[in-house]
Amino acid sequence: MHGSSSRIVGGDLASVMTREGDKVSLICQTDGKPDPTLTWTKENRNLSNPKQGRKHTHLLTLVREEDAGEYRCRAENPHGSANKTFRLVVQSTPNxxxxxxxxxxxxxxxxxxxxxxxxxxxxxxxxxxxxxxxxxxxxxxx
Missing domain, CATH: 1.20.5 (Single alpha-helices involved in coiled-coils or other helix-helix interfaces)
Known part of the structure; x- marks a missing residue:
């Protein structure tokens, strides 16, 4: 059986700026054979159960200031792994x-x-x- 290491399309770092109350989609597109298993974490805390496939979205609705931080998707298969970090910056709305x-x-x-x-x-x-x-x-x- 022939395979290829997991990789994440689009680089390993992305900065995302948004405002409080907005909706944000963090998209992680993977490649590899067999299809990688993907997990999402925020500052080393698991956000979801591992999922198999090529494209995964972590959706944040009604973003708050405390949602700011580093989100990481990790793609992994038997041939290797790859990570992508999303730095989410949340601008507070004027009071x-x-x-x-x-x-x-x-x-x-x-x-x-x-x-x-x-x-x-x-x-x-x-x-x-x-x-x-x-x-x-x-x-x-x-």
Missing amino acids: HMGTMVPLLVGLFLLKVFFCFLLILATFWFSNRQKKAPVMREDTTRG
């Missing part, structure tokens, strides 16, 4: 609430300041009217 909070606090403080000015002006005008001299007509002359 719009982080920019909204200072804006909302500022608007609230501005509203409080204007209410204070309105109360102060009302108080000042009401006191001014109380102190103003009242002009009366003298009805005793005549």
Whole structure:
């Protein structure tokens, strides 16, 4: 029986950049006779049971920051083995609430300041009217 060593098509290293919430497919295409058995690991932790075949996809749905790291597919048959490493970089999505909070606090403080000015002006005008001299007509002359 004649065979060939396992190999992974497309090199042994790939960098993948994505954003939080995206879907990512890590594709490992293998070659060899007999068909290699492929396993996926993330930082030396098994992610799946070994599978036989030529093309395997590790799918990550709704990617989170903690999904970032090194993923490795390993193709192996009786004639040899090969590895491919995927470096997954996850960019965090901007937190719009982080920019909204200072804006909302500022608007609230501005509203409080204007209410204070309105109360102060009302108080000042009401006191001014109380102190103003009242002009009366003298009805005793005549």
